[in-house]
Amino acid sequence: MPRFAANLTMLYNEHAFLERFAAAAADGFRGVEFLFPYAFPAEELAQRLRDHGLQQVLFNAPPGDWEAGERGLACLPGREADFRAGVARALDYAQALDCPRIHLMAGLAPAGVEPAALQAVYEANLAWAAEQARAAGRELLIEPINTRDMPGYFLNRQDEAHRIVQVIQAPNLKVQFDLYHCQIVEGDVAMKIRQYLPTGRVGHIQIAGVPMRHEPDLGELNHGYLFEVIDEVAASCGWTGWIGCEYRPARGSVAGATSAGLGWLDTLGVRPPAG
Numbered sequence: 001m002p003r004f005a006a007n008l009t010m011l012y013n014e015h016a017f018l019e020r021f022a023a024a025a026a027d028g029f030r031g032v033e034f035l036f037p038y039a040f041p042a043e044e045l046a047q048r049l050r051d052h053g054l055q056q057v058l059f060n061a062p063p064g065d066w067e068a069g070e071r072g073l074a075c076l077p078g079r080e081a082d083f084r085a086g087v088a089r090a091l092d093y094a095q096a097l098d099c100p101r102i103h104l105m106a107g108l109a110p111a112g113v114e115p116a117a118l119q120a121v122y123e124a125n126l127a128w129a130a131e132q133a134r135a136a137g138r139e140l141l142i143e144p145i146n147t148r149d150m151p152g153y154f155l156n157r158q159d160e161a162h163r164i165v166q167v168i169q170a171p172n173l174k175v176q177f178d179l180y181h182c183q184i185v186e187g188d189v190a191m192k193i194r195q196y197l198p199t200g201r202v203g204h205i206q207i208a209g210v211p212m213r214h215e216p217d218l219g220e221l222n223h224g225y226l227f228e229v230i231d232e233v234a235a236s237c238g239w240t241g242w243i244g245c246e247y248r249p250a251r252g253s254v255a256g257a258t259s260a261g262l263g264w265l266d267t268l269g270v271r272p273p274a275g
C-alpha cells in the first residue's frame with residue numbers, strides 16, 4: 001500500500017500553519033510535505049515534526065518573489081545568483097528537517113526569450129544544484145505543472161522532465177510525478193505510471209481530484225484503480241516513495257473540513273494503520 005503524506009499548505013487550512021502538524025498526525029499521517037518553510041525558523045518546524053512523530057518528506061526551494069507572481073527561478077536567465085542562494089537556503093532547511101528531497105520550481109517562461117535559451121539556463125542550474133544537493137545527501141525534484149493553474153510555467157510534460165533528468169545524469173535529480181497535473185496536460189495516467197515508475201527517475205508522487213483539485217474521490221480520476229497500479233508496479237520495480245495528498249478540501253477551511261474529507265482513505269482501503 002502506498003504511503004501517504006499530508007500536504008500542509010493545502011490541507012488543514014482550518015488551522016494555523018504550525019497547528020497543522022498535530023492535525024495531520026491525529027488523522028494517522030506519518031509524513032508531511034508543504035510548499036515553503038521559510039516563514040518559520042527551521043528548528044521550530046523540526047520540533048513540530050518530533051512532537052508528532054512525523055517525517056518531512058518534501059518541500060520547495062524558495063521560488064523567487066511568489067507574491068509578485070514568480071513561480072521558481074531555475075529557467076530564468078540573469079537570476080542564477082538568486083537561484084543558487086535559494087538552493088543553499090533550502091539545503092539548510094532540509095538538513096534541519098531531515099528532509100530527503102527538495103522541489104525546484106522551473107519558473108514562468110519570460111516573454112520574448114527563446115525556449116532554447118531558457119532550457120540551457122534550466123539545465124545548467126539543475127546540474128549545479130544537483131551537485132550541491134548530492135554533497136548534502138539530498139534529492140532534487142522537478143515537477144511538470146499544468147498551465148491552466150500556472151499559465152506560462154516552463155515545465156509541463158512528463159516526457160520533457162524525464163528527458164532533462166536523463167540529459168543531466170545526476171542520480172539525485174528526479175521527477176515529481178503529480179498525477180493531477182499529468183491528467184490535465186496529457187492524460188493516460190495509469191500507462192504513464194507503468195512507463196515511468198520502473199525507470200528509477202520518479203522521486204515522489206502527488207494526487208488530487210481532477211479538475212477541481214479537491215479530494216481524490218471527487219472528479220474524473222479513479223484513484224482506487226491508480227493505487228492498485230502503483231502497488232503492482234512498485235512491487236515489481238522496488239519503488240518505495242511517498243504519495244503527497246496535495247488537494248484543497250472541498251469543504252474549504254471550515255472546522256473539521258480536512259478530516260471530514262478523508263473518507264476516501266477508508267473507501268479505497270488505504271488509511272494508514274493506527275499506531
Ligand SMILES: O=C(O)C(=O)[C@@H](O)CO
Nearest residue numbers: 035060103143178206246
Ligand atoms: O502545485 C504543485 O503541484 C506543487 O507540487 C507545488 O510544489 C508547486 O506549486
Ligand SMILES: [Mg+2]
Nearest residue numbers: 143178206246
Ligand atoms: Mg504537485
